[in-house]
Amino acid sequence: MWQVLACGAVVFPGLFFVFRKILPAVFKHWTDADVVLVSERLVSSIHAVMATTAGIIVVSSCSSNIIYDRHWLATYFVIWYGVPYMTYDIFAMYLSHYYRYHVKGHEDYKQHSLRTINSFVRREFLLVLHHIALLTILLPITLFFRKDQGDFFIGCLFLTELSTPFVSLGKILIQLSLQDCWLHKANGGMVLLTFFMCRIALFPFMYWMYGHHYGIPLHAVPFHLPLATNLGNCCILAPQLYWFVLLVRKGYRLYLRSRGAPPAKED
Template identity: 85%
Template sequence: MLHVLSCGVVLFPGLFFLFRKLLPSIFKQWTDADVVLVSERLVSFIHAVMATTAGLIVVSSCDNVISDRHWLATYFVVWFGVPYMTYDIYAMYLSHYYRFRVKGHEEYKKHSLRTMNSFVRREFLLVLHHIALLTILLPITLFFRKDQGDYFIGCLFLTELSTPFVSLGKILIQLGLQDCWLHKLNGVLVLLSFFVCRIALFPYMYWVYGRHYAIPLYSVPFHLSLACNLGNICILAPQVYWFVLLCRKGYRLYQRQGKALDSPSVTDNNKGD
């Protein structure tokens, strides 16, 4: 058990360190901020694939959504979920630090409480989301669910399905491929996977729970404990906010590309005159 736990703790920081060493030798023009950003995104991609795979295994193995068990529902959280969320807070801070250091901000010449406070203020919702998963999902998984509901833990793992597409989008932008067809297709997949796996998944879980107990969907919240409902709301609320931001970003990108397509025709008409 201990060697597996230590493997989980070492895996993500180790991958992050490896990518930070390899990428500058391949992309020599990249700054420290570029290298840290892409390294963070690559590790997020790997963790998301692992979490999604674990979620699919757990969900497909549980016929009874309440009583059926699968060992991954508990041990993936301990072995990989907690180490990743802890590591990712650090990786996000480094990405924030180098981004502002490259821009020439004086206070970012070295790490300090000031740079950490700036990071927490700017990325407050992301940091809060990570802390909430560590303080809500972990205790529920290990102590409070009384060996029930592995199916729903597997569903929560599936929320990571959108992360590979989000990470790929940022990597493509870093590579200067934001105008290629792959980036456009990936943008559609980001919105679709994010909505299905991070928003629609929650009413789906309520519906599955209601079907198991033969109660209508609108009665399910009253059948669950207040703590369970509040926990779901705490996880769902930032997802809705981020989805709105993604939609706005996609709309602005669509408008910008539309203007870029229109501009050559205007130029041609002017030349014709």
């Protein structure tokens, strides 16, 4: 098992290291912050493609009986790549945060310290909490508490990563100063569409599928499920709604800017 776990623990940091070596040779004017940010986003996109592919396989294989159908990827993808990636990504996000302020000459960011770590956690609290919750809540549920049921729903949760490559592409295009090109605008539309479909609408869909399996209406499904299940889904869904609102507001400001209108005043 440890050899399998080490697979993901090597793949993601390894890719991050390779990108950090290659990108400065291609984009010689980039700062360390630019290189780390794009490297992090490229690795995130690779993991997202892997997770989405695994999700499609699991969902399509377990659609005949969404409660009892099994597929080995539902469990082993979490062990092989989910846990190592989430652990790595916290570190990569910290590096991106550190170098962003380091290149700006902030006094506290001359070297790594507890102060820089504390600043990162405070500024990126929701993202850090999201990663830790997946490691401490979703992992135990996936491995120990499902009683070999619900692989279909684990596959659905893998599909939430579908929006990540589009989010990453948007940041990379901005890094390349291509934020005004048609590709960035089209990508923005895909970000909103995939984020809404796979991170928000996905949850009513899973409740509907559960109700369809047991022959109960959608509005009655929450009362048919354990309280812990509903609370867990709410904890996952709440930050997605928050991030979606931020994306919509950002998209609206970009739309106003493209029309030559003054940007909306931020709260």
